[in-house]
Amino acid sequence: MRSIPLLLSILLFLPGILFVNQVFSQPSSLFCKSCHENNYGEWNNTKHSSAYLDTLFQSEWSKEGKPSYCLKCHVTNSMYLNEGVSCASCHNWVEGHPQTGPLEVNFSVLICAKCHEGSHHPFYEDWIQSKHASSLDTLEKIGMSKNDECLLCHSSEDFVSNLTGKNYRKEVLNPVNCQLCHDAHKLKLRIPETNELCGTCHTGVFHPTFEVFKGGFHNLARVNCSDCHMYRKPYQGIEEPAITGHSFKIDKRACMNCHGVLKGILPFDEAWKTKNEIQKKVSEKLNLTLKGLKETEEAIRSANSTILKATGIFIGDLDEPRRLLNLSIESFEKAEVLLQTVKGEGSKGFHNAAWTIENILKTEEMMDKAKLLAEEAVKLVDLTIYKNKLLLNLERKSGNVNSFFAFGALIGLLLGFTFGFIYARMKPKRK
Ligand code: HEC
Ligand code: HEC
Ligand code: HEC
Ligand code: HEC
Ligand code: HEC
Numbered sequence: 192m193r194s195i196p197l198l199l200s201i202l203l204f205l206p207g208i209l210f211v212n213q214v215f216s217q218p219s220s221l222f223c224k225s226c227h228e229n230n231y232g233e234w235n236n237t238k239h240s241s242a243y244l245d246t247l248f249q250s251e252w253s254k255e256g257k258p259s260y261c262l263k264c265h266v267t268n269s270m271y272l273n274e275g276v277s278c279a280s281c282h283n284w285v286e287g288h289p290q291t292g293p294l295e296v297n298f299s300v301l302i303c304a305k306c307h308e309g310s311h312h313p314f315y316e317d318w319i320q321s322k323h324a325s326s327l328d329t330l331e332k333i334g335m336s337k338n339d340e341c342l343l344c345h346s347s348e349d350f351v352s353n354l355t356g357k358n359y360r361k362e363v364l365n366p367v368n369c370q371l372c373h374d375a376h377k378l379k380l381r382i383p384e385t386n387e388l389c390g391t392c393h394t395g396v397f398h399p400t401f402e403v404f405k406g407g408f409h410n411l412a413r414v415n416c417s418d419c420h421m422y423r424k425p426y427q428g429i430e431e432p433a434i435t436g437h438s439f440k441i442d443k444r445a446c447m448n449c450h451g452v453l454k455g456i457l458p459f460d461e462a463w464k465t466k467n468e469i470q471k472k473v474s475e476k477l478n479l480t481l482k483g484l485k486e487t488e489e490a491i492r493s494a495n496s497t498i499l500k501a502t503g504i505f506i507g508d509l510d511e512p513r514r515l516l517n518l519s520i521e522s523f524e525k526a527e528v529l530l531q532t533v534k535g536e537g538s539k540g541f542h543n544a545a546w547t548i549e550n551i552l553k554t555e556e557m558m559d560k561a562k563l564l565a566e567e568a569v570k571l572v573d574l575t576i577y578k579n580k581l582l583l584n585l586e587r588k589s590g591n592v593n594s595f596f597a598f599g600a601l602i603g604l605l606l607g608f609t610f611g612f613i614y615a616r617m618k619p620k621r622k
């Protein structure tokens with residue numbers, strides 16, 4: 192009988208501890224507001240601040256019988272239900288702030304993955320499959336993970352620092368992730384136009400996707416990168432989880448949102464077939480050009496060694512073959528870069544078939560020019576050597592002629608003497 196009050200006090204004590212703990216471990220967003228008015232203003236009126244009050248949430252939650260596990264993601268602090276996903280979800284509270292120092296600004300994907308995961312909204316699971324998730328491993332592999340220039344597009348901290356003018360650089364950086372594309376306070380894309388956002392990085396000589404895409408028919412029809420690369424589908428059931436599009440991979444069903452639905456454009460089957468045909472044709476052409484480029488490189492190498500060999504053996508004018516070889520190398524390098532650009536565009540011609548074919552042809556032109564120049568250089572060296580040989584032979588021949596004449600003269604002289612002597616002897620003597 193005596194144990195009942197004890198049990199009761201223990202039972203009451205536990206929530207009491209939790210209560211006190213929560214109040215002090217995670218202050219209300221209103222507390223932060225007193226000093227961070229701007230951030231509060233941005234966060235307020237987003238789906239984070241209304242994650243609990245949201246009418247859709249409330250109705251769904253009620254339908255389910257208000258299970259507490261929903262609050263794990265829709266509420267940060269049970270003391271301040273109405274604040275939904277509050278400041279402290281992303282900024283770990285440290286007792287005594289600001290005297291104890293600034294709170295952490297954390298760019299780890301795990302901050303968002305706490306809630307944006309699971310079969311209803313597998314943003315994290317989809318994102319981790321994309322190459323965005325390994326953008327730093329890629330640099331690591333080639334020993335460039337400390338290069339500031341590369342990190343501007345390959346890391347979240349550097350990209351956001353560059354965009355906002357604040358310094359979020361840390362010892363350990365994060366790859367292209369949620370905080371890079373989404374402003375975590377406003378819950379808006381950091382660059383509102385999707386094509387512009389993607390185009391900020393998918394640009395330049397090595398991956399000119401944005402520039403190339405801009406000239407293609409889909410851009411002219413105002414189709415976005417995300418229309419094709421971010422196919423989304425809501426949760427259907429345990430067997431069919433939601434698709435968030437954050438793997439950025441092409442899904443046929445994305446094309447079907449327009450082809451087969453919109454009037455006046457190709458039906459899906461034909462659109463998909465056309466895509467495959469473009470990619471096949473471009474791949475074949477690319478392979479051929481790559482082969483041609485190898486052959487051209489071989490021709491340049493052989494021209495170079497021909498000139499080097501010739502340099503040792505004769506004194507003649509090699510300036511012209513050398514000039515031709517340099518022009519050939521120049522043209523070859525241009526062709527190589529252009530081919531890299533064509534390949535780097537990424538879609539094997541689909542984003543803009545006309546541009547792709549045009550530039551493969553340009554590559555071939557430069558490549559052929561390079562090959563011709565290299566061959567021309569070899570021909571010139573050969574010709575010079577030939578001329579040189581001819582000259583040498585002539586000198587040798589003219590040397591023979593002289594000795595022949597000398598020999599002839601000697602013989603002539605001898606003969607002259609002999610005949611003169613005999614003649615003198617045979618002459619009848621006069622008394
Ligand atoms: C009494 C005023 C005050 C309150 C209340 C306050 N902060 Fe701060 N906070 C500051 C000051 C001042 C700084 C700047 C400190 C510095 O840069 O060294 C700061 C810095 C920060 C930073 C780092 C900013 C940066 O640029 O690195 C974050 C994040 C932050 N506060 C979040 C919060 C959150 C979240 C709350 C509520 C839980 C909060 N603060 C409450 C005054 C306050
Ligand atoms: C693992 C964390 C997590 C849990 C647990 C969770 N949710 Fe959510 N919920 C989210 C996230 C994240 C979103 C936003 C998804 C998006 O924008 O696509 C969301 C969105 C919603 C929405 C859509 C709101 C709108 O305005 O579009 C409803 C309704 C909802 N949740 C209800 C519930 C209910 C009911 C439960 C409990 C049965 C629950 N959630 C449990 C994370 C969670
Ligand atoms: C969903 C996560 C998330 C929530 C919620 C959040 N922040 Fe932030 N906060 C971030 C991230 C990420 C940054 C990095 C910079 C950026 O996004 O511009 C940041 C930056 C900051 C900074 C420093 C940069 C600046 O703008 O001065 C402060 C201060 C800050 N947050 C305060 C707050 C306050 C106060 C709240 C609540 C009203 C809040 N944050 C809610 C994620 C969050
Ligand atoms: C504590 C859980 C939690 C964390 C942490 C969290 N979110 Fe959310 N987020 C939610 C919930 C819940 C919703 C949906 C609220 C609703 O619609 O009722 C949501 C909605 C969103 C939306 C949709 C906004 C809209 O207008 O549809 C975006 C974008 C978003 N979150 C991005 C982020 C990013 C980026 C991070 C990490 C920096 C993050 N969230 C961290 C729970 C969270
Ligand atoms: C901050 C720069 C940046 C932004 C913004 C960006 N990307 Fe990327 N993206 C990258 C990098 C870096 C890689 C390559 C990472 C690697 O291979 O290591 C990549 C890779 C990709 C890939 C190849 C993915 C795969 O799994 O094969 C696709 C597709 C892609 N991005 C689409 C997009 C789309 C669509 C957008 C806009 C919604 C976008 N990207 C925005 C930097 C960015």
Ligand code: HEC
Pocket residue numbers: 329330333335338340341342343344345391392393394395397398400535536537
């Ligand atoms: C303007 C933004 C940007 C900068 C700066 C940048 N990258 Fe990238 N990088 C990307 C994008 C976007 C991709 C994805 C291209 C694709 O898959 O189509 C990528 C992909 C890569 C890849 C893998 C794909 C490939 O082409 O083999 C490597 C390796 C790479 N980058 C290395 C670097 C290095 C090294 C630097 C610094 C010298 C650098 N990047 C600077 C945006 C950038």
Ligand code: HEC
Pocket residue numbers: 300303304307314315318323367368369370371372373380385417418421437
């Ligand atoms: C490369 C850029 C990029 C990255 C990285 C990225 N997102 Fe997104 N996200 C987008 C774009 C673009 C959309 C909007 C697609 C559309 O509606 O066209 C979007 C939509 C969303 C939405 C739905 C909001 C809405 O308005 O419908 C949520 C929630 C979200 N992202 C969360 C995340 C989370 C969580 C992560 C990290 C795991 C993440 N995103 C990483 C670009 C990105």
Ligand code: HEC
Pocket residue numbers: 386389390393400401404409414415416417418419420441466470536537538539541542
């Ligand atoms: C009409 C649909 C469509 C649009 C719009 C589109 N793409 Fe693509 N993209 C494709 C297809 C199809 C491929 C080829 C994928 C394959 O063959 O695996 C591709 C390939 C890519 C690749 C290389 C993918 C990889 O897996 O390496 C990148 C990067 C890319 N696109 C980025 C973008 C960007 C950035 C935009 C916007 C500027 C964009 N795309 C717009 C359809 C589209």
Ligand code: HEC
Pocket residue numbers: 408409411412414415418419441442443445446447448449450453456457461462463465466
């Ligand atoms: C958001 C809508 C939309 C999506 C998504 C979309 N398309 Fe299109 N597509 C169009 C429109 C509109 C045109 C017509 C452009 C024109 O004629 O100027 C078009 C044109 C085309 C054409 C050229 C047809 C011709 O006349 O030569 C092909 C091929 C094509 N799309 C394939 C695809 C494939 C493959 C996908 C998926 C990877 C896709 N499209 C996704 C809207 C879309």
